Amino acid sequence: MTGKTPKSRARGRGRGRGRGRGLQREEAVDPSPSSHPGAMETSDLTVQLEGVTLLPPPTRFQKLLESSCLSEPDEQSQDRDFILSQDFFCTPDYITPDAPQITSCLEFDKENVCPKSPEKSTVARSKRFKRGLSPGDPQLTNLASQYEPMEIQLDASSKDGLDQLLSSRCDPQKKSHSYVSQTAVALRCRVLPPPCIKNPYINATSSLHVDAFCDRRSKLSGFSPSVGGDGLSRYRTDFHELEQIGYGNFSRVFKVLKRIDGCLYAVKQSIKQLHNETERKKALMEVQALAALGFHENIVAYHTSWFENERLYIQMELCDHSLTITKNHVTKCTEVLEMLYQIAKALNFIHDRGIAHLDVKPDNIYAKNSRYKLGDFGCATLMDRSLGVEEGDARYLPHEMLNEQCEYLDKVDIFSLGAAMYEILIGTPLPKSGPKFLSLREGKISLLPGYPVQFQNLLKAMMDPDPVRRPSAREIIEHPIFDKLFSKSQSMSKQ
Numbered sequence: 001m002t003g004k005t006p007k008s009r010a011r012g013r014g015r016g017r018g019r020g021r022g023l024q025r026e027e028a029v030d031p032s033p034s035s036h037p038g039a040m041e042t043s044d045l046t047v048q049l050e051g052v053t054l055l056p057p058p059t060r061f062q063k064l065l066e067s068s069c070l071s072e073p074d075e076q077s078q079d080r081d082f083i084l085s086q087d088f089f090c091t092p093d094y095i096t097p098d099a100p101q102i103t104s105c106l107e108f109d110k111e112n113v114c115p116k117s118p119e120k121s122t123v124a125r126s127k128r129f130k131r132g133l134s135p136g137d138p139q140l141t142n143l144a145s146q147y148e149p150m151e152i153q154l155d156a157s158s159k160d161g162l163d164q165l166l167s168s169r170c171d172p173q174k175k176s177h178s179y180v181s182q183t184a185v186a187l188r189c190r191v192l193p194p195p196c197i198k199n200p201y202i203n204a205t206s207s208l209h210v211d212a213f214c215d216r217r218s219k220l221s222g223f224s225p226s227v228g229g230d231g232l233s234r235y236r237t238d239f240h241e242l243e244q245i246g247y248g249n250f251s252r253v254f255k256v257l258k259r260i261d262g263c264l265y266a267v268k269q270s271i272k273q274l275h276n277e278t279e280r281k282k283a284l285m286e287v288q289a290l291a292a293l294g295f296h297e298n299i300v301a302y303h304t305s306w307f308e309n310e311r312l313y314i315q316m317e318l319c320d321h322s323l324t325i326t327k328n329h330v331t332k333c334t335e336v337l338e339m340l341y342q343i344a345k346a347l348n349f350i351h352d353r354g355i356a357h358l359d360v361k362p363d364n365i366y367a368k369n370s371r372y373k374l375g376d377f378g379c380a381t382l383m384d385r386s387l388g389v390e391e392g393d394a395r396y397l398p399h400e401m402l403n404e405q406c407e408y409l410d411k412v413d414i415f416s417l418g419a420a421m422y423e424i425l426i427g428t429p430l431p432k433s434g435p436k437f438l439s440l441r442e443g444k445i446s447l448l449p450g451y452p453v454q455f456q457n458l459l460k461a462m463m464d465p466d467p468v469r470r471p472s473a474r475e476i477i478e479h480p481i482f483d484k485l486f487s488k489s490q491s492m493s494k495q
């Protein structure tokens with residue numbers, strides 16, 4: 001970002017608007033211009049902008065303002081309103097680009113104009129063009145000459161499209177050089193969308209999979225890992241980051257405020273840059289699974305995702321916290337039953353759609369308004385094994401998965417859910433290895449005094465060494481133990 005402090009940015013924006021309006025009021029009181037309208041504006045501008053000092057000699061930019069005002073008396077007041085707005089000089093912080101090279105190629109007259117507002121300068125230039133200048137105007141040529149073209153490397157696939165795009169505007173002699181203005185690059189980013197990718201979790205026969213974009217897919221490589229090539233960070237443009245709320249082996253998760261709708265979300269960001277296509281494809285499996293699944297009240301809701309700076313960003317529903325075991329952890333039996341029931345419903349939903357999660361554990365179960373939600377689909381795969389299998393956290397995996405002899409991927413999730421609930425009940429993290437680790441995989445779980453035997457038997461069945469004998473997610477949610485739980489909660493709500 002720029003070197004501006006947030007405070008200075010906020011002040012700049014707030015005052016700018018106020019000053020613009022203030023000037024209009026002053027002019028309404030005394031509309032008579034002085035003999036030299038340009039000089040009058042310069043002094044007004046100095047007063048209004050306080051900290052921004054206009055030093056002699058006048059800049060080319062000022063000259064442009066003055067001559068424009070002299071040549072167009074009827075548009076004078078409109079132009080002033082526009083130019084004297086502080087917004088003209090300062091880019092709002094959320095659209096200040098991260099990429100420094102763009103700033104350097106657009107900076108001009110650092111002393112008089114807020115130097116870190118390249119995007120606004122570009123916009124302002126086009127507005128001036130509409131209001132008074134024609135393409136052949138020497139003033140415009142003068143101003144444009146200050147903008148150095150930037151040399152960029154073009155890959156073979158994008159070059160064709162870009163050449164077509166620019167053919168009507170480029171000098172044929174210059175075409176042989178790869179000099180392209182920044183505006184053209186930004187334009188290219190808008191006209192050439194990223195490729196469409198097939199979602200492996202959606203049935204191939206589905207009507208959604210008419211291959212409308214197959215030719216585009218084959219021509220363009222990658223998943224546009226550098227969205228933001230026009231210098232804007234989508235993350236910074238769309239969201240205001242509030243705090244980091246979690247991290248895992250692969251990602252950091254932030255609580256963010258979405259600027260356009262004012263709602264809070266969680267945005268998960270990959271820690272490592274995903275340099276090659278294989279890495280990016282693998283990371284995308286998570287969002288593809290979430291998108292293919294759609295909405296379920298016990299699955300963390302997925303909103304959107306994108307690549308930026310070679311990292312994958314996933315915008316999700318914000319939850320309160322995960323069920324990670326902490327010190328002084330106490331959980332009531334009814335709460336654990338509720339968790340088991342709700343996550344079994346999530347598993348039933350995904351298993352019905354042929355997807356296995358393969359990383360069910362307390363860290364990946366989130367609580368929100370006393371509802372429990374399954375998240376982190378980073379290891380999700382198809383149960384028919386047509387996609388690769390990547391195992392999750394070994395502490396919660398059954399022996400058949402660790403021995404890579406796994407036929408029933410849905411039953412892996414059942415074991416993991418049983419192990420996760422067991423861990424929450426005993427209140428201490430499960431072992432990563434050793435004799436205790438092995439005995440748990442042999443179905444030897446110690447008795448839990450104070451908890452109903454029926455419940456303990458259910459957990460034992462879920463962690464059975466034989467995957468076939470483990471109950472399915474549907475069998476779990478239909479277990480009679482939940483009848484008691486719900487009849488109790490119903491009678492409590494009637495009271």
Ligand SMILES: Nc1ncnc2c1ncn2[C@@H]1O[C@H](COP(=O)(O)OP(=O)(O)OP(=O)(O)O)[C@@H](O)[C@H]1O
Nearest residue numbers: 246247248249250251253266317318319322363376
């Ligand atoms: N939607 C969310 N709302 C609130 N907190 C979240 C959300 N998503 C993730 N978190 C927090 O961030 C942590 C890390 O997220 P996540 O498990 O998705 O990352 P990961 O790198 O894939 O983890 P792992 O190491 O398990 O593979 C979670 O344990 C949780 O505490």
Ligand SMILES: [Mg+2]
Nearest residue numbers: 248363364376
């Ligand atoms: Mg996780």
